[in-house]
Amino acid sequence: MTRPLTILCVGDVFGEPGRRAVAHLLPRLKKQHVADLAIVNVENAAAGFGVTPAIARDILDHGADVMTSGNHIWDKKEIIEYIVKENLLLRPANFPPGAPGAGSIVVKAGPHRVAVLNLMGRVFLPSLDCPFRKADDEIAHLRQETAIIIVDMHAEATSESQAMGWYLDGRVSAVVGTHRHVQTADERILPKGTAYITDLGMTGPTDSIIGVDPAIALQRFVSQMPNRFEPAKGPAMLQGVVIRIDPDTGRGLSIERLRVPLAD
Numbered sequence: 001m002t003r004p005l006t007i008l009c010v011g012d013v014f015g016e017p018g019r020r021a022v023a024h025l026l027p028r029l030k031k032q033h034v035a036d037l038a039i040v041n042v043e044n045a046a047a048g049f050g051v052t053p054a055i056a057r058d059i060l061d062h063g064a065d066v067m068t069s070g071n072h073i074w075d076k077k078e079i080i081e082y083i084v085k086e087n088l089l090l091r092p093a094n095f096p097p098g099a100p101g102a103g104s105i106v107v108k109a110g111p112h113r114v115a116v117l118n119l120m121g122r123v124f125l126p127s128l129d130c131p132f133r134k135a136d137d138e139i140a141h142l143r144q145e146t147a148i149i150i151v152d153m154h155a156e157a158t159s160e161s162q163a164m165g166w167y168l169d170g171r172v173s174a175v176v177g178t179h180r181h182v183q184t185a186d187e188r189i190l191p192k193g194t195a196y197i198t199d200l201g202m203t204g205p206t207d208s209i210i211g212v213d214p215a216i217a218l219q220r221f222v223s224q225m226p227n228r229f230e231p232a233k234g235p236a237m238l239q240g241v242v243i244r245i246d247p248d249t250g251r252g253l254s255i256e257r258l259r260v261p262l263a264d
């Protein structure tokens with residue numbers, strides 16, 4: 001068999017602590033795992049809400065090869081102009097036709113071609129077009145170029161992520177979930193060869209409530225009054241997975257969780 005292809009998938013980068021973790025850890029992890037490609041979800045990289053062109057460029061400079069997103073992609077208005085020109089930043093493919101940017105891309109990884117497809121769930125999230133039908137359409141096109149396809153399923157309901165994993169089993173190399181900022185321990189290879197995890201977790205502040213300063217998030221829960229969310233400060237961690245794929249068949253061979261604290 002040809003040498004397995006190694007892909008690093010990094011969970012939602014949250015605010016400055018997440019960007020710090022990417023800057024320090026991503027280059028090291030790529031080297032350590034001999035990764036051919038790194039896919040990073042960046043939709044909370046700008047203080048928890050969206051991503052700016054400068055931040056996206058910085059994350060590319062630190063080793064991201066493709067960036068994915070989700071429901072917060074349009075939070076920073078200047079990203080619209082950027083996403084039209086920079087096809088390495090994806091938005092969910094199942095936004096209605098005419099949305100700026102693209103939901104998938106095929107990139108080179110050494111001698112291989114890898115497709116990355118970004119989808120978003122509809123349970124407890126805005127009602128986009130059907131992610132399952134969109135996945136069928138996209139995969140039909142992408143498979144003409146490569147058998148190696150990685151799907152970022154940005155979803156709130158764990159059931160919807162699992163549904164997508166089973167729906168695409170044997171048709172894509174991996175389905176990895178994002179959005180919840182809590183890593184799940186259900187990584188596995190599904191029966192027909194798709195690597196799967198419900199959620200990659202978060203790359204951001206360790207002492208936080210899904211990235212937000214605990215005092216601020218608690219105030220909202222306890223008082224039921226609106227307040228302004230801010231990222232927590234302090235220690236940070238990178239979370240995600242390392243996936244190994246047989247490049248000849250596109251099948252997932254292994255999936256391993258990463259939880260790497262950033263040393264002070």
Ligand SMILES: [Fe+2]
Nearest residue numbers: 070071072179
């Ligand atoms: Fe999200």
